[in-house]
Amino acid sequence: MYSEIDKNVSKYVSFTKEELSIFHSVLEIKTISKKEYLLQEGDICDFEAFVVKGCLRKFYINEDGNEVIVQFAIEDSWISDIASFCDRKPSLFFIETLEDCELLIFTPKNKEALLSQVPKFERVFRILVQRNLSVTQNRLVNTIVHTAPERYLDFLEHYPTLSQRVAQHYIASYLGISAEFLSKVRKRLPKF
Template identity: 40%
Template sequence: MIKEKGQVLLDYINKHVSLTEAEEEVLLSKVIYRTYLKGQFIVQQGDVCKYECFVLSGCTKTFHVDNEGQEHIVMFSIEDWWTADMGSFITQTPADFNVQCLEKTELIMFSYDVIEDLYAAIPKLERFFRQIIQKAFVASQKRIIRSFSLTAKDRYIYFRNQYPKIEQRIPQYMIASYLGITKEFLSKIKSDLIFKQ
């Protein structure tokens, strides 16, 4: 079973860089497999993020809690996605974000030290992780632009079109938080869209 789970990760990595069988064995010997229950935290705000995580199954949310106790969701992650507080992981400083499981979630986890060891042992993995981080950075920049250039309705339509598999799996108030609107306003947007169909 673990070999099958590892193969999911290898298939994902091999879409970006080609690993030899020997390199695949080294990689799989270094990873941690872990299952979290719904509601459990992978990272908590203020703690140092110790792992970069590949989602095998399940769903997580990444969010910041402000001084008033308001939750601001910045990302969801499902199968074949990565999750962590990247800033905390890269700098090994306290996390600005929480990562919490919205479902029972199976992960493949890389510790900071293991990633560094893997870069030395398999240099092409450094290229792979650079590509992943670059894509995440571009997505984050585009999201910032959408947040101040699109209406709430257009942001919701974009979210629904871009992430159709996520919307069915998470509560409406979390989608509203991600979009930066109230759940009542999201309900109104959805009603308007249904009415216009």
């Protein structure tokens, strides 16, 4: 159960077995069914989650009442509302499972305990936040600069299996286009 998360955090820092054992002790294993909410708008996010198995989405509802997906999280990735988690403020987001999921979760209290016992994790989580910021900035630029077909091709490159796992209207929401327009884009592209 811990091998994937150990590989994930060990990309950035080397840990002893004892340090990883402390890490495991603060993690909670959660199995969550498809179509369940881990977080709803207005709640305070009390977790950071590593996806062992499954797929989740993070989204908000815009002023027109439409869902806007800002993140998909699949195996070997993390999901949370970091602003709500760190600042203890109500979230602007929903986090929902799109498949049955197995997650490794920790709370703010458990994270603080981990950081005080194994300070090396400060570096890991700093790098994870930096990588997340980089991805978010690239996505913002991508949305502004590139056409819908270019954004879709970029999506397929970064998430090669996701188009077979989630409904097309979710992908359209993530790309900032309608499901109908995504259908037209897909028809015009060569088959892979």
